[in-house]
Structure formats: C-alpha cells, structure tokens
Amino acid sequence: MTHSENAVYHVHRDDVGAKMGMWLFLFTEVLLFGGMFLIYAVYRYQFPDQFRVAAMELNTGIGTLNTVILLTSSLTVALSIAAMQKKNKFLSILLLSITILFALMFMVNKYFEWSAKFSHGIYPGSEELLNRPDGQILFYGLYYVMTGLHGLHVIIGVIILIFMLVFIIRNKITFNNYVKLENSGLYWHLVDLIWIFLFPLFYLIQ
Amino acid sequence: MSDNSSTVSTKSFYQQSTNKYSGILSWLLTVDHKRIGLMYLVTIGFFFLVGVTFGVLIRLELISPGPTLMDAQTYNSFFTLHGVIMIFLFIIPGLPAIFGNFFLPLQIGARDVAFPRLNLLSYYLYVTGAILALLAVLLPGGAIDTGWTFYIPYSVRSSTNISLPLLAAFVLGFSSILTGLNFITTVHRLRAPGMTFFKMPLFVWSTYATAWIQIIATPIVGITILLVIIERFFGVGIFDPALGGDPILFQHLFWIYSHPAVYIMILPAMGVVSEIIPTFARRTIFGYKAIAMSSLAIAFVGYLVWAHHMFTSGMSDEARWIFSLLTFLVALPSGVKIFNWIATMYKGSIDPKAPFLWVMNFIFLFSIGGLTGLVLGSLATDIHVHDTYFVVAHFHFVMFGGTGTIFFAALHYWFPKMFGRMYNAKLANVSIVFFFVGFMMLYFPKFIMGYMGMPRRYYDYLPQFEPLQQISTVGSWILASTILFIFSYLIYALFKGPKASSNPWGGVTLEWHISSPPTLENFHEIPTITHEPYDFSQLKEMQHDA
Ligand code: HEM
Numbered sequence: 001m002t003h004s005e006n007a008v009y010h011v012h013r014d015d016v017g018a019k020m021g022m023w024l025f026l027f028t029e030v031l032l033f034g035g036m037f038l039i040y041a042v043y044r045y046q047f048p049d050q051f052r053v054a055a056m057e058l059n060t061g062i063g064t065l066n067t068v069i070l071l072t073s074s075l076t077v078a079l080s081i082a083a084m085q086k087k088n089k090f091l092s093i094l095l096l097s098i099t100i101l102f103a104l105m106f107m108v109n110k111y112f113e114w115s116a117k118f119s120h121g122i123y124p125g126s127e128e129l130l131n132r133p134d135g136q137i138l139f140y141g142l143y144y145v146m147t148g149l150h151g152l153h154v155i156i157g158v159i160i161l162i163f164m165l166v167f168i169i170r171n172k173i174t175f176n177n178y179v180k181l182e183n184s185g186l187y188w189h190l191v192d193l194i195w196i197f198l199f200p201l202f203y204l205i206q
Numbered sequence: 207m208s209d210n211s212s213t214v215s216t217k218s219f220y221q222q223s224t225n226k227y228s229g230i231l232s233w234l235l236t237v238d239h240k241r242i243g244l245m246y247l248v249t250i251g252f253f254f255l256v257g258v259t260f261g262v263l264i265r266l267e268l269i270s271p272g273p274t275l276m277d278a279q280t281y282n283s284f285f286t287l288h289g290v291i292m293i294f295l296f297i298i299p300g301l302p303a304i305f306g307n308f309f310l311p312l313q314i315g316a317r318d319v320a321f322p323r324l325n326l327l328s329y330y331l332y333v334t335g336a337i338l339a340l341l342a343v344l345l346p347g348g349a350i351d352t353g354w355t356f357y358i359p360y361s362v363r364s365s366t367n368i369s370l371p372l373l374a375a376f377v378l379g380f381s382s383i384l385t386g387l388n389f390i391t392t393v394h395r396l397r398a399p400g401m402t403f404f405k406m407p408l409f410v411w412s413t414y415a416t417a418w419i420q421i422i423a424t425p426i427v428g429i430t431i432l433l434v435i436i437e438r439f440f441g442v443g444i445f446d447p448a449l450g451g452d453p454i455l456f457q458h459l460f461w462i463y464s465h466p467a468v469y470i471m472i473l474p475a476m477g478v479v480s481e482i483i484p485t486f487a488r489r490t491i492f493g494y495k496a497i498a499m500s501s502l503a504i505a506f507v508g509y510l511v512w513a514h515h516m517f518t519s520g521m522s523d524e525a526r527w528i529f530s531l532l533t534f535l536v537a538l539p540s541g542v543k544i545f546n547w548i549a550t551m552y553k554g555s556i557d558p559k560a561p562f563l564w565v566m567n568f569i570f571l572f573s574i575g576g577l578t579g580l581v582l583g584s585l586a587t588d589i590h591v592h593d594t595y596f597v598v599a600h601f602h603f604v605m606f607g608g609t610g611t612i613f614f615a616a617l618h619y620w621f622p623k624m625f626g627r628m629y630n631a632k633l634a635n636v637s638i639v640f641f642f643v644g645f646m647m648l649y650f651p652k653f654i655m656g657y658m659g660m661p662r663r664y665y666d667y668l669p670q671f672e673p674l675q676q677i678s679t680v681g682s683w684i685l686a687s688t689i690l691f692i693f694s695y696l697i698y699a700l701f702k703g704p705k706a707s708s709n710p711w712g713g714v715t716l717e718w719h720i721s722s723p724p725t726l727e728n729f730h731e732i733p734t735i736t737h738e739p740y741d742f743s744q745l746k747e748m749q750h751d752a
Contacts, residue, residue: 027421134450
C-alpha cells in the first residue's frame with residue numbers, strides 16, 4: 001500500500017444512507033410546518049366564525065390553479081427521475097426544466113395573489129386589518145406566514161432543481177448515480193404535499 | 207505523536223489531512239470527524255468560559271443588596287446572555303458535538319460519520335449562530351433582556367436586540383438537527399460487521415436516542431422562534447395578545463422543544479457515565495439492555511411533560527395533574543439507570559481515577575438535582591417555589607452538576623485518546639474536590655433562599671438574604687477558578703504531558719483498540735465484532751496485540 005500525504009481519504013458512496021438522511025430531513029420539515037398547523041388548529045378552534053369570514057375573501061380560483069400546477073410539477077419531476085433511470089438524459093433534462101417552469105409559474109401566481117391582497121390594504125400591520133376582529137387578524141397572519149414560508153420552500157426547491165439540471169448536463173448525475181436527483185425529487189414532493197394541506201385549510205373550508 | 211509499530215500508515219489524524227491544505231486551512235476545511243470534534247471542543251470551550259464570566263459577573267452584582275457593579279438593565283441582559291450562551295452554545299451541543307463526533311464513529315468501528323461534509327456545515331452553522339448571539343451585545347439598542355425563554359409578549363415589545371439572538375437560536379437549532387440526522391444515519395449504516403444494535407456501546411445508544419430528540423423536537427422551536435421574529439419585524443399577529451394571539455400558546459410550543467432539550471443535554475451524559483463506570487470497575491455493565499432501553503424511554507416520555515414548566519401560567523387543573531403525573535414517570539427510567547450503575551460497581555475492582563471520581567461527583571450532584579425536581583414536579587409545592595431561586599438551584603444541579611460535570615468527566619476520560627498525552631492525575635483529583643466545594647457553596651444556598659421566597663432574575667434582594675447570597679458569590683469564585691485551573695493543566699498536558707498509551711485505563715470499547723491519537727482512517731481494517739461491548743476478557747488479547 002502506498003500512502004501519499006493526503007490521498008488516503010476516500011469518500012465512500014452510500015445511496016441508501018443518503019436517502020435515509022433525506023427522509024429524516026423531510027421529517028423535520030414536516031414537523032416545522034406541523035408546528036404551524038397546530039397553531040392554525042388552535043386558533044381556528046377559538047375563532048371558527050371569523051376564520052370562515054376571512055377565508056371567503058381568498059381567491060379560490062388562483063388557489064386551485066396553483067394546486068394543479070404544483071401537482072403536475074410533482075409528476076414531471078418523478079418522470080424526470082424515471083427518464084434518468086432509463087438512460088434518457090435528454091428527456092430527463094426536458095422534464096426537469098418543465099418542473100422548474102411550473103414552479104416559477106406558481107410563484108408568479110402567488111405574486112399576483114399577494115399583491116391583490118396588498119392593494120386591498122390587507123397585509124400584516126395594515127390599518128384595514130388591525131380594525132378587524134382578532135380572529136381575522138390571526139387568520140391573515142397565519143395565511144401570510146404559512147403560504148410565505150411555503151413560497152420560500154418553492155424558491156429553495158427551484159434553486160436545488162436548477163443545480164440538478166446543471167449536474168445532469170455535466171454528467172455528474174448519471175443513470176447509475178442519480179441519488180441526488182432522487183433526493184431533490186423527494187424534497188419537491190414534500191413542497192407539493194405541504195401545499196396540498198395548505199390549500200383546503202385556507203381556500204376551501206369556508 | 208503516534209506510537210504503534212504496525213506496518214501500515216502510522217500517522218495520526220493530526221499529521222494527515224483530508225484536503226490538500228496544510229496548517230490552519232487543513233483544519234477549517236476538514237471533513238474528518240475527529241478534527242471537527244476538536245474544533246467543536248475549542249469553540250464550545252471558549253463559549254463556556256464566556257458564559258462562566260457572565261455568571262460570575264451576575265453573582266458579583268448580588269454580593270450586596272442594591273446596585274453594586276452594574277445597573278438593573280445590564281443585569282437583565284447579563285443573566286439572559288448567560289442563559290442563552292450556556293443553553294444554546296454550551297450544554298446542548300456540548301457532548302454530542304464534541305464527543306459524539308469524535309467517538310461515535312470510533313465506537314461503532316466506522317471511518318467517519320455518514321455525511322462528513324454536512325458535519326462541517328453543522329460546525330459552521332454553530333459558529334454563525336454563536337456570532338449572531340453575541341453580536342447583539344455590540345449593537346446599539348442593548349443586549350437581549352427577556353431571559354433565555356423569550357416569553358411573549360415581552361419579547362415582541364422589548365426594544366433591545368432580540369431578533370438577532372432569536373435568529374441565532376434558530377441557526378443553532380438547524381446545526382443541531384443536521385448533527386442529529388448525521389448520527390442517526392451513521393448508526394444505521396456504518397456499524398462494523400458483527401456490531402448489532404445490542405452490541406453497541408451505551409454511549410452510542412444514548413447519542414442515538416439524543417439524535418432522535420434533536421430531530422423531532424428542534425423544528426418546533428425553530429418555527430416558534432421564526433414566528434416571533436416575523437412578528438417583531440412585520441407586526442403579523444400570531445402570539446401577541448394585542449393582535450388576538452395567545453401568549454400561552456407560545457409557552458407550549460417553546461417548551462415542547464425546550465423540555466425534550468433537557469434530555470438532549472442529559473442523555474449523552476448518561477451515556478458517558480455508562481462508559482466510564484465499567485471501565486473503572488472492571489466489570490461488564492449491569493443491565494445493558496435496561497440502560498439502552500431507558501434512554502429511549504426517557505427520550506419518549508420526555509416529550510409528554512413539557513407543560514410542567516407552566517403550572518402557574520393558567521392551565522386547567524386536569525392538564526396540570528396529568529402533566530405532573532407524567533413528570534414523575536420520567537423519574538423511572540432515570541432511576542433504572544442509577545441503580546444499574548451502582549449494581550455495576552458492586553463487587554467490581556474499582557480503580558478511582560479522575561474520570562471515575564468525576565462520575566461520582568455527577569451521581570451525587572445529579573441526584574440532588576433530580577430529587578429537587580420532584581419537589582417542582584408536584585403541583586402544590588411548585589406553586590410555592592415557582593420562579594424562585596429554588597428553580598435556579600435545581601437546574602444548575604441537573605445541568606451543570608449533571609451534564610457539566612460529565613463534560614469534564616468525558617474530557618478526562620478521553621483526553622489521552624484525543625491528544626495522545628496524559629494530564630497530571632494529582633492536579634485532576636484536587637480540582638474535583640475544589641469543584642465540588644465551590645459548586646455546593648454556589649448553588650446549595652440558592653435552594654434555601656428559594657424556599658424562603660427569593661425570586662429568580664432579581665437585581666436586588668431583602669437584607670435577610672445577604673449572608674446566603676455572599677456564600678453563593680464566594681462559591682462562584684472558587685468554582686470559576688477551579689474551571690480555569692482545569693483548563694490550564696489540560697492545556698499544559700497537551701504540550702508537555704507524557705505520552706499516553708493506546709489504552710491507559712484498560713477500556714474495551716473499540717476506541718481503545720486503536721492508537722492514541724487515532725489515524726486518519728481510524729482503523730487499518732474495519733474490525734469484526736464478536737464480543738459484547740463491555741466484555742473485559744478481551745483485555746488480555748488486546749495486551750497481546752500491543
Ligand atoms: C460558574 C458558573 C456559573 C455561575 C456563577 C452561574 C450563576 C448563575 C446565576 C446567579 C443565575 C441566576 C440569575 C438570576 O436568576 O437572577 C444563573 C442563571 C442561569 N444559569 Fe448559571 N451559572 C453558572 C453556570 C451555568 C451553567 C454551566 C449553565 C448551564 C449548563 C447555566 C445555566 C443557567 C441558566 C439557563 C440560567 C437562567 C437564565 C435566565 O433566567 O434566563 N449556568 N446562573
């Protein structure tokens with residue numbers, strides 16, 4: 001055995017371990033949002049009527065559109081992984097790009113939705129909002145924080161997916177070494193999953 | 207620094223680096239779990255001393271009634287900073303990040319943790335958090351003055367720099383989560399062949415249980431803290447009662463994390479105890495499975511008791527007696543451990559060296575802390591001593607007398623392995639005595655004062671408390687000097703101490719099978735495990751090998 005000064009250190013590869021780590025991380029994300037769902041539950045229980053009134057003002061149309069967009073993007077990212085497994089690099093790149101595009105569309109919609117609310121004077125600390133009853137202030141507080149934090153996760157997801165795209169193009173992710181792509185896919189599904197809970201809680205229960 | 211006569215690489219991890227740099231960069235960019243562990247040791251040790259300094263300063267202020275040294279606002283900031291530093295920068299990361307990093311892979315026969323680069327990231331998150339926490343001291347507006355619990359509504363109203371320390375706690379939590387995630391994956395994926403779960407050393411078990419708490423509890427406080435920051439910046443209504451929010455909800459969410467966090471503090475310490483006692487009693491541990499399982503039991507029951515911090519904040523009576531009952535349940539698995547340790551020592555051939563004496567110190571101090579915990583866990587007595595010095599004394603006994611003592615025990619136990627040098631045993635023994643005396647003088651009077659009605663977090667006090675307050679302050683001097691003394695002789699030993707053999711105590715867990723300090727790859731060949739973890743019949747074979 002020869003030992004040069006620095007070359008002894010091998011980074012070993014363990015795909016199962018990597019995925020296990022990712023699942024654990026997702027678990028903490030679920031708990032993070034879980035904390036907020038808990039707060040939502042407590043306040044909804046305290047102010048059922050005012051939550052209902054406030055929820056009527058949300059734009060169910062945009063919400064539904066965004067749900068469709070996000071669900072479809074979950075599909076495309078899953079297909080992108082499948083394409084990679086089938087050694088179809090081009091298709092994988094294409095599907096991943098579509099996923100990113102969907103994510104951006106989601107954010108654009110969100111932007112319009114939020115700015116419409118802002119123009120009606122409904123934003124944290126606004127006079128319009130502060131004059132409303134407590135339950136409505138809390139509803140909008142939670143609405144902005146929860147969808148905002150979810151939006152932040154979408155943005156982080158986009159950044160991760162762009163990295164994956166670059167990795168695929170540079171052949172760092174290949175058909176026999178794609179655990180990074182899989183893990184990013186898992187993250188993206190989580191972002192989707194959280195939205196699936198946010199959507200009915202804010203837009204549908206009225 | 208390395209000895210060992212084998213033919214393969216004998217260079218220690220100090221001489222070989224994982225990257226192409228040399229000097230300080232080879233440390234700062236290392237992904238070697240041992241170097242990262244040592245970097246944590248230096249950083250955490252530094253912040254510990256900062257925390258002690260704040261502690262000594264608040265004690266000094268209390269040496270006589272009325273203003274002595276600082277004004278009331280400064281006092282508020284100082285006890286808050288003391289608490290924040292000690293909790294988030296010292297005691298929570300202390301054992302897992304330093305000794306877990308260094309010894310968990312060694313004890314399961316692995317070359318590193320599962321995600322070495324993530325490990326380095328955790329370290330830098332820790333440093334970032336630490337800087338954020340202390341930055342608030344320097345910025346205009348003044349340092350945080352809410353107490354380390356950040357209770358609403360004061361924490362959204364106070365004009366001091368609160369967001370920064372809160373952000374710091376969030377970042378530190380993130381660091382803690384990543385470390386936990388790393389350890390869990392490591393334990394599941396990287397155990398040496400033959401090392402089944404029930405052949406793992408108990409330190410690994412307890413670190414594993416801790417890692418689960420880190421993962422499950424920390425996100426909740428993360429989001430809670432984030433919400434307070436958002437509330438401060440944007441005036442979003444979540445907790446602030448002026449906006450319809452519920453401050454008690456904040457307390458619930460805070461303690462849902464912060465109570466399990468006390469098990470993040472104590473479980474690794476219990477793991478270290480379960481390592482040290484068999485080694486120095488030369489006997490296999492009594493009730494191995496019971497100890498391993500009680501770690502998990504503590505981790506689990508620990509989730510269900512958070513509201514005992516809130517007996518006086520207005521909960522239904524039903525909630526209160528349920529939480530009180532559950533609190534008593536935690537005593538069971540803790541008791542299981544204490545009895546098993548004592549049974550291990552029974553008829554052992556005890557060799558009372560410094561690490562063992564530290565453990566004795568631990569058992570004594572921690573038992574006082576634990577028993578007074580029962581006083582706080584019962585509703586009627588808690589109402590009487592709630593928010594008094596009794597509580598301050600209690601949590602210093604469990605945290606400092608418990609985990610803090612074990613921090614020193616672990617340092618003395620593994621020092622020769624980590625650095626390949628030995629410290630002066632006499633100085634070590636003497637400092638244990640002084641530590642004990644200083645500790646008792648500092649904190650025991652607080653029990654009495656608390657019982658007499660001295661509230662915590664007070665800048666001033668009635669004249670009748672003066673004698674006890676003064677004893678306590680003198681105790682803080684003894685204790686702080688002892689701590690400085692310990693650090694000095696250890697640092698001296700680092701450079702001038704005699705070389706340590708690979709197994710100075712006669713331990714049998716895997717870290718004692720390899721050279722002191724270990725090589726970069728830990729094991730020339732990954733060992734195959736056949737023995738039970740504390741099977742001292744191995745010692746003979748090990749001596750043959752050496
Ligand atoms: C020489 C060492 C130490 C001294 C002199 C010291 C002294 C004190 C004193 C006098 C207080 C009470 C302040 C008050 O209620 O008015 C206090 C609070 C506290 N100490 Fe220590 N302490 C020391 C070490 C530690 C250690 C090692 C830990 C943790 C492991 C710790 C954790 C805390 C916490 C969490 C608080 C509560 C802060 C708050 O009320 O927000 N202390 N300490």
